[in-house]
Amino acid sequence: MKLDERKFRILQAIIDDYITTAMPVGSRTISRKQGMGLSSATIRNEMSDLEELGYLASPHTSAGRIPSYRAYRLYVDQIMRVGALPTSEYATLRKLFARRMGQMEDVLTSATQALSEMTDYTSVMIAPQMRTIKRVQLVPLTDTTALMVTVTEQGVHKESVIHIPQGVTVEHLYTMGNLLTEKIAGRDASELPAVMQEFYSEMAGQRELFGQLMDSLQRQMEPNAHSVHVAGAARMLSHPEYSDVERAKSLLSTLETQDKLARLLMQRNGLEFSVAIGPELSEAGMQDCSLVTVSYRVGSGVGTMGVIGPTRMHYGRVISVLEAMKKVMNEALLPQKGSGERKEENNEE
Amino acid sequence: MKLDERKFRILQAIIDDYITTAMPVGSRTISRKQGMGLSSATIRNEMSDLEELGYLASPHTSAGRIPSYRAYRLYVDQIMRVGALPTSEYATLRKLFARRMGQMEDVLTSATQALSEMTDYTSVMIAPQMRTIKRVQLVPLTDTTALMVTVTEQGVHKESVIHIPQGVTVEHLYTMGNLLTEKIAGRDASELPAVMQEFYSEMAGQRELFGQLMDSLQRQMEPNAHSVHVAGAARMLSHPEYSDVERAKSLLSTLETQDKLARLLMQRNGLEFSVAIGPELSEAGMQDCSLVTVSYRVGSGVGTMGVIGPTRMHYGRVISVLEAMKKVMNEALLPQKGSGERKEENNEE
DNA sequence: TGTTAGCACTCTCGATCGTTGAGTGCTAAC
DNA sequence: GTTAGCACTCAACGATCGAGAGTGCTAACA
Numbered sequence: 001m002k003l004d005e006r007k008f009r010i011l012q013a014i015i016d017d018y019i020t021t022a023m024p025v026g027s028r029t030i031s032r033k034q035g036m037g038l039s040s041a042t043i044r045n046e047m048s049d050l051e052e053l054g055y056l057a058s059p060h061t062s063a064g065r066i067p068s069y070r071a072y073r074l075y076v077d078q079i080m081r082v083g084a085l086p087t088s089e090y091a092t093l094r095k096l097f098a099r100r101m102g103q104m105e106d107v108l109t110s111a112t113q114a115l116s117e118m119t120d121y122t123s124v125m126i127a128p129q130m131r132t133i134k135r136v137q138l139v140p141l142t143d144t145t146a147l148m149v150t151v152t153e154q155g156v157h158k159e160s161v162i163h164i165p166q167g168v169t170v171e172h173l174y175t176m177g178n179l180l181t182e183k184i185a186g187r188d189a190s191e192l193p194a195v196m197q198e199f200y201s202e203m204a205g206q207r208e209l210f211g212q213l214m215d216s217l218q219r220q221m222e223p224n225a226h227s228v229h230v231a232g233a234a235r236m237l238s239h240p241e242y243s244d245v246e247r248a249k250s251l252l253s254t255l256e257t258q259d260k261l262a263r264l265l266m267q268r269n270g271l272e273f274s275v276a277i278g279p280e281l282s283e284a285g286m287q288d289c290s291l292v293t294v295s296y297r298v299g300s301g302v303g304t305m306g307v308i309g310p311t312r313m314h315y316g317r318v319i320s321v322l323e324a325m326k327k328v329m330n331e332a333l334l335p336q337k338g339s340g341e342r343k344e345e346n347n348e349e
Numbered sequence: 350m351k352l353d354e355r356k357f358r359i360l361q362a363i364i365d366d367y368i369t370t371a372m373p374v375g376s377r378t379i380s381r382k383q384g385m386g387l388s389s390a391t392i393r394n395e396m397s398d399l400e401e402l403g404y405l406a407s408p409h410t411s412a413g414r415i416p417s418y419r420a421y422r423l424y425v426d427q428i429m430r431v432g433a434l435p436t437s438e439y440a441t442l443r444k445l446f447a448r449r450m451g452q453m454e455d456v457l458t459s460a461t462q463a464l465s466e467m468t469d470y471t472s473v474m475i476a477p478q479m480r481t482i483k484r485v486q487l488v489p490l491t492d493t494t495a496l497m498v499t500v501t502e503q504g505v506h507k508e509s510v511i512h513i514p515q516g517v518t519v520e521h522l523y524t525m526g527n528l529l530t531e532k533i534a535g536r537d538a539s540e541l542p543a544v545m546q547e548f549y550s551e552m553a554g555q556r557e558l559f560g561q562l563m564d565s566l567q568r569q570m571e572p573n574a575h576s577v578h579v580a581g582a583a584r585m586l587s588h589p590e591y592s593d594v595e596r597a598k599s600l601l602s603t604l605e606t607q608d609k610l611a612r613l614l615m616q617r618n619g620l621e622f623s624v625a626i627g628p629e630l631s632e633a634g635m636q637d638c639s640l641v642t643v644s645y646r647v648g649s650g651v652g653t654m655g656v657i658g659p660t661r662m663h664y665g666r667v668i669s670v671l672e673a674m675k676k677v678m679n680e681a682l683l684p685q686k687g688s689g690e691r692k693e694e695n696n697e698e
Numbered sequence: 699t700g701t702t703a704g705c706a707c708t709c710t711c712g713a714t715c716g717t718t719g720a721g722t723g724c725t726a727a728c
Numbered sequence: 729g730t731t732a733g734c735a736c737t738c739a740a741c742g743a744t745c746g747a748g749a750g751t752g753c754t755a756a757c758a
Contacts, residue, residue, distance in 0.1 A: 026721055039731050044722065061737050062721040104510075137488050141500050149498070149508075151490050159498075159508060161453075233582075234601035237594050245586050245594065252583035252601070375750055388702050393751065411709045411750040 001049055010036075010046050011055055012079045015067045019312050022240045024064030072277045072290070072311055082316050085324040089118070093324055097332035104128075104333075108229050111305070111329060116232030118321050121309035122255060126265045127227035128301030130158070130220065133184050138162075138177040140170050148216050152301060158220045162212040180213065192217065228258045228265070241288050241310045250285030255308070265304045268293045273319075278311045290315075294322045298333045350398055359385075359395050360404055361428045364416045368661050371589045373413030421626045421639070421660055431665050434673040438467070442673055446681035453477075453682075457578050460654070460678060465581025467670050470658035471604060475614045476576035477650030479507070479569065482533050487511075487526040489519050497565050501650060507569045511561040529562065541566065577607045577614070590637050590659045599634030604657070614653045617642045622668075627660045639664075643671045647682045 003011075013033055017025045027043040030036060036043075047065055050056045055074065056065040067075070085093075096114055097107070108125050115123035130152045139147040141161065149159050164173070183199050184192075196214055203210050233255040242248040254260055260283055268274045276291045290313050293306035305325065307318045352360075362382055366374045376392040379385060385392075396414055399405045404423065405414040416424070434442075445463055446456070457474050464472035479501045488496040490510065498508050513522070532548050533541075545563055552559050582604040591597040603609055609632050617623045625640045639662050642655035654674065656667045 024721090028721080040721095041723095041731050041733090042729085045730090048723080058722085060739070061723095062719090063739070064721065135489075139486050139488065139498055139500075140484075147498060147500075149488055149496060151488075151496075232605070234598050234605055237598040237601065243594050245592050245597070248594070248597070249583050249586040252586065256581070256583055373750090377750080389750095390702050390704095390752095391700085394701090397752080407751085409709060410707090410752095411748090413750065 001053060003053060003055075007046055007050055007053075008079070010043060011050055011067075011071060011074070014047075014050075014056065014065065015071055015075050015079070018067055019314060022312060024059055024066050026064040029064070067312075069278045069311070076275045076277065076315055080316050082319045082323075085320045090324050090328075093118075093328050094331075097328055105227075107329075107333065108227075108303075109231075111325060112229040112231040115305065115307060115321065115325055116235060119307050119309070119314070119318050120232075120235055120238070121307050121313065121318065122230065122232045122236055123305065123307050124231075124261050124265060125229045125305040126262060126269065126303050128296070128298040128303035129269060131189050131300040131302070132186055134186070136177055136180040136184060136217075138173040138180075140164075140173055146173055148213065150217070150220055152299065160216045160220060162209075162216050164212075165206075165208040168206075168209060176209070176213075228262045230255060230258075230261065236308075236310075239310050239312075241312070247285065247288075251289065252285075254283050254285045264291065265293065265306060268295070268306070269304045270295055270302050271304070275315070292318050292322060294326050296326045296329050298330075350402060352402060352404075356395055356399055356402075357428070359392060360399055360416075360420060360423070363396075363399075363405065363414065364420055364424050364428070367416055368663060371661060373408055373415050375413035378413070416661075418627050418660070425624045425626065425664055429665050431668045431672075434669045439673050439677075442467075442677050443680075446677055454576075456678075456682065457576075457652075458580075460674060461578040461580040464654065464656060464670065464674055465584060468656050468658070468663070468667050469581075469584055469587070470656050470662065470667065471579065471581045471585055472654065472656050473580075473610050473614060474578045474654040475611060475618065475652050477645070477647040477652035478615075478618060480538050480649040480651070481535055483535070485526055485529040485533060485566075487522040487529075489513075489522055495522055497562065499566070499569055501648065509565045509569060511558075511565050513561075514555075514557040517555075517558060525558070525562075577611045579604060579607075579610065585658075588659050588661075590661070596634065596637075600638065601634075603632050603634045613640065614642065614655060617644070617655070618653045619644055619651050620653075624664070641667050641671060643675045645675045645678050647679075 010030060013030050013036065014025045017029060027040040027047055030047075031038055031040040031043045047056060051058065051065065055068055055071040057068050058065050084090075093114065096110065104127060108127055112123050112125045115125075130150070133150050133152055135151040137149045137151070139149060141147050144164055144166075145161050146164050147159050148162050179202070180199065183195050187195055196217075200210060233252055236242050236251060236255075237248055242251065264281075264283065271293065272295060274291075274293050278287055278290065281287065281289060281291060286308075288311055289308055290311050291306050291308050292313070292315065293304050295302050295304045297303075305322065307313075307322060309318065359379060362379050362385065363374045366378060376389040376396055379396075380387055380389040380392045396405060400407065400414065404417055404420040406417050407414050433439075442463065445459065453476060457476055461472050461474045464474070479499070482499050482501060484500040486498045486500070488498060490496050493513055493515075494510055495513050496508050497511050528551070529548065532544050536544055545566075549559060582601055585591050585600060585604075586597055591600065613630075613632065620642065621644060623640075623642050627636055627639065630636065630638060630640060635657075637660055638657055639660045640655050640657050641662070641664065642653050644651050644653045646652075654671065656662075656671060658667065
């Protein structure tokens with residue numbers, strides 16, 4: 001048996017219906033659909049075939065059919081069609097960023113919230129992962145600690161506290177910072193070990209401080225649990241698949257553990273676009289979820305954002321929102337590079 | 350009618366029972382309790398009185414009684430007795446911090462998680478609010494932006510990005526930072542406006558940059574939405590009062606909005622100890638919750654942590670955990686001030 | 699006078715059991 | 729190949745009922 005044109009169209013109708021209603025779809029519902037032109041009996045036969053092919057499942061004998069994992073996979077890969085976001089919404093999105101000019105983290109937080117609001121699902125985001133460092137600066141904090149600030153091309157920065165061994169003066173720190181900057185500026189993260197090796201030989205005796213710097217740098221380069229943003233986890237409770245409290249709890253617990261989410265996103269970091277459906281996600285409580293991600297770029301840094309919803313997700317809508325957000329964020333974050341001022345040019349409303 | 354000694358004892362027994370079982374308490378349950386020595390009939394009469402006094406309510410005729418808001422208030426104020434945390438648990442808590450030495454934010458995150466795990470409720474925490482600034486440093490990021498790092502006595506630091514007007518050189522920034530440091534070092538947050546006024550006159554013409562600095566400083570002094578840590582929100586779903594999905598959703602949504610939580614904690618910041626019960630909390634979905642908070646101190650900075658659970662909360666346990674955490678955190682965070690090294694002294698396993 | 703045994707009464711909870719309705723699968727006619 | 733028709737299945741709903749927990753009241757008791 002083959003999945004011919006007609007079966008394909010029927011499957012599409014079933015998935016579309018199920019996505020909006022969350023109720024098992026019966027043959028009559030489909031046959032009544034505009035442009036279908038087939039009796040319910042015919043649809044029944046086809047549905048029976050589709051079940052045999054593994055695209056549909058029936059919760060029980062007299063309850064209609066629901067799409068299986070395989071159906072969603074097909075839907076995402078071949079059936080669904082993604083439109084651009086309505087211009088009005090796109091405009092709203094742009095406005096959201098127009099007046100923003102705070103820290104990167106602030107931008108990510110509000111972007112994540114916007115994603116969740118616009119899709120009514122949960123959204124997650126990781127900050128752009130640094131690739132090339134532009135400058136390293138050591139700022140003394142107390143007698144025994146200093147702040148190491150690394151600045152990337154685009155002005156993205158990260159900080160971490162390092163411990164200063166006794167005997168290191170403030171002047172020492174400044175020159176150290178300058179030296180580090182000299183060595184490291186413009187080099188890629190992958191070159192880090194080599195650069196550090198080189199630097200090491202010049203740091204006569206300062207083994208402890210060197211170790212601290214090395215550690216911090218490496219930590220800053222790798223995915224940071226702190227940079228995972230989550231918004232709208234509670235929205236999952238609106239969807240009928242989570243009316244069961246046990247399920248909801250299991251999922252929400254996972255959505256709370258930042259390192260699980262970080263791993264999930266890091267795996268997809270750099271991927272232009274990805275969709276993981278139900279059983280493809282192994283995290284606890286996520287078997288009935290899908291995760292759609294896109295990566296965004298800030299200079300040489302690449303971050304990833306995603307939307308988590310039930311497998312019965314409005315994939316088309318979600319994808320167009322994600323694409324729009326990516327575009328807007330790129331525009332909003334790039335100008336930091338230098339050149340022009342970013343004051344409001346045309347007064348709105 | 351008065352709340353005599355016996356009524357008091359009976360009320361205590363009822364609350365204790367209800368806190369652990371979450372089920373309406375009947376007269377027989379109480380009369381069978383060790384050391385009560387009264388028949389169920391007597392208890393019934395007393396319970397009837399307690400209801401009239403407003404301490405108890407009955408969900409329906411034949412369902413036993415549940416404590417009212419008033420009962421919890423009395424319980425917290427007069428009945429409950431708080432013990433110290435078992436030494437074994439206290440030791441575990443200390444170990445948690447023993448090896449920590451990262452950024453303040455990391456410490457807060459793990460402390461918040463520990464609070465939630467130990468109580469099985471949701472926990473929230475705000476970072477210590479700065480009072481006196483020790484140093485201000487301006488770190489150039491890109492051509493048009495710089496990072497303003499403020500350092501407090503204890504090495505707590507905060508950063509924010511500021512916009513640099515054209516024509517300001519890097520050297521300019523450094524001297525500006527030094528000047529600001531000179532003016533502001535050791536002064537209290539409340540003096541900020543006065544200090545800035547003074548500084549203003551010396552900043553000939555640099556109105557825009559001045560404005561930026563002023564804004565950032567003020568933003569850093571005020572409660573920062575980003576510094577709210579939440580852990581274990583999903584645990585709320587374990588408690589029977591949230592088996593209703595609608596309720597759960599409403600509560601979890603509130604627990605997700607950081608600024609609501611920030612406000613809640615800031616109101617209590619500096620308070621040694623506070624308990625807000627049910628109707629005293631006006632946030633959406635929190636009418637059946639209680640919030641217990643304690644403040645902790647890092648040098649001159651004061652932060653607040655709290656535990657959110659159902660009004661039927663194990664107040665005694667929660668308070669002893671919070672007190673222990675406060676103590677441990679004070680110990681763990683203070684040494685940063687200067688003096689001694691903080692390498693592991695005794696190697697564990 | 700306070701305490702308690704006894705009893706009628708109330709109300710929820712859970713189980714049982716038709717009934718209803720949506721939906722299927724099969725068959726036979728078109 | 730398509731469709732009308734029909735018997736069949738099964739969850740969902742509602743009504744009914746008994747059990748059990750708990751109360752309030754009364755009358756007896758110390």
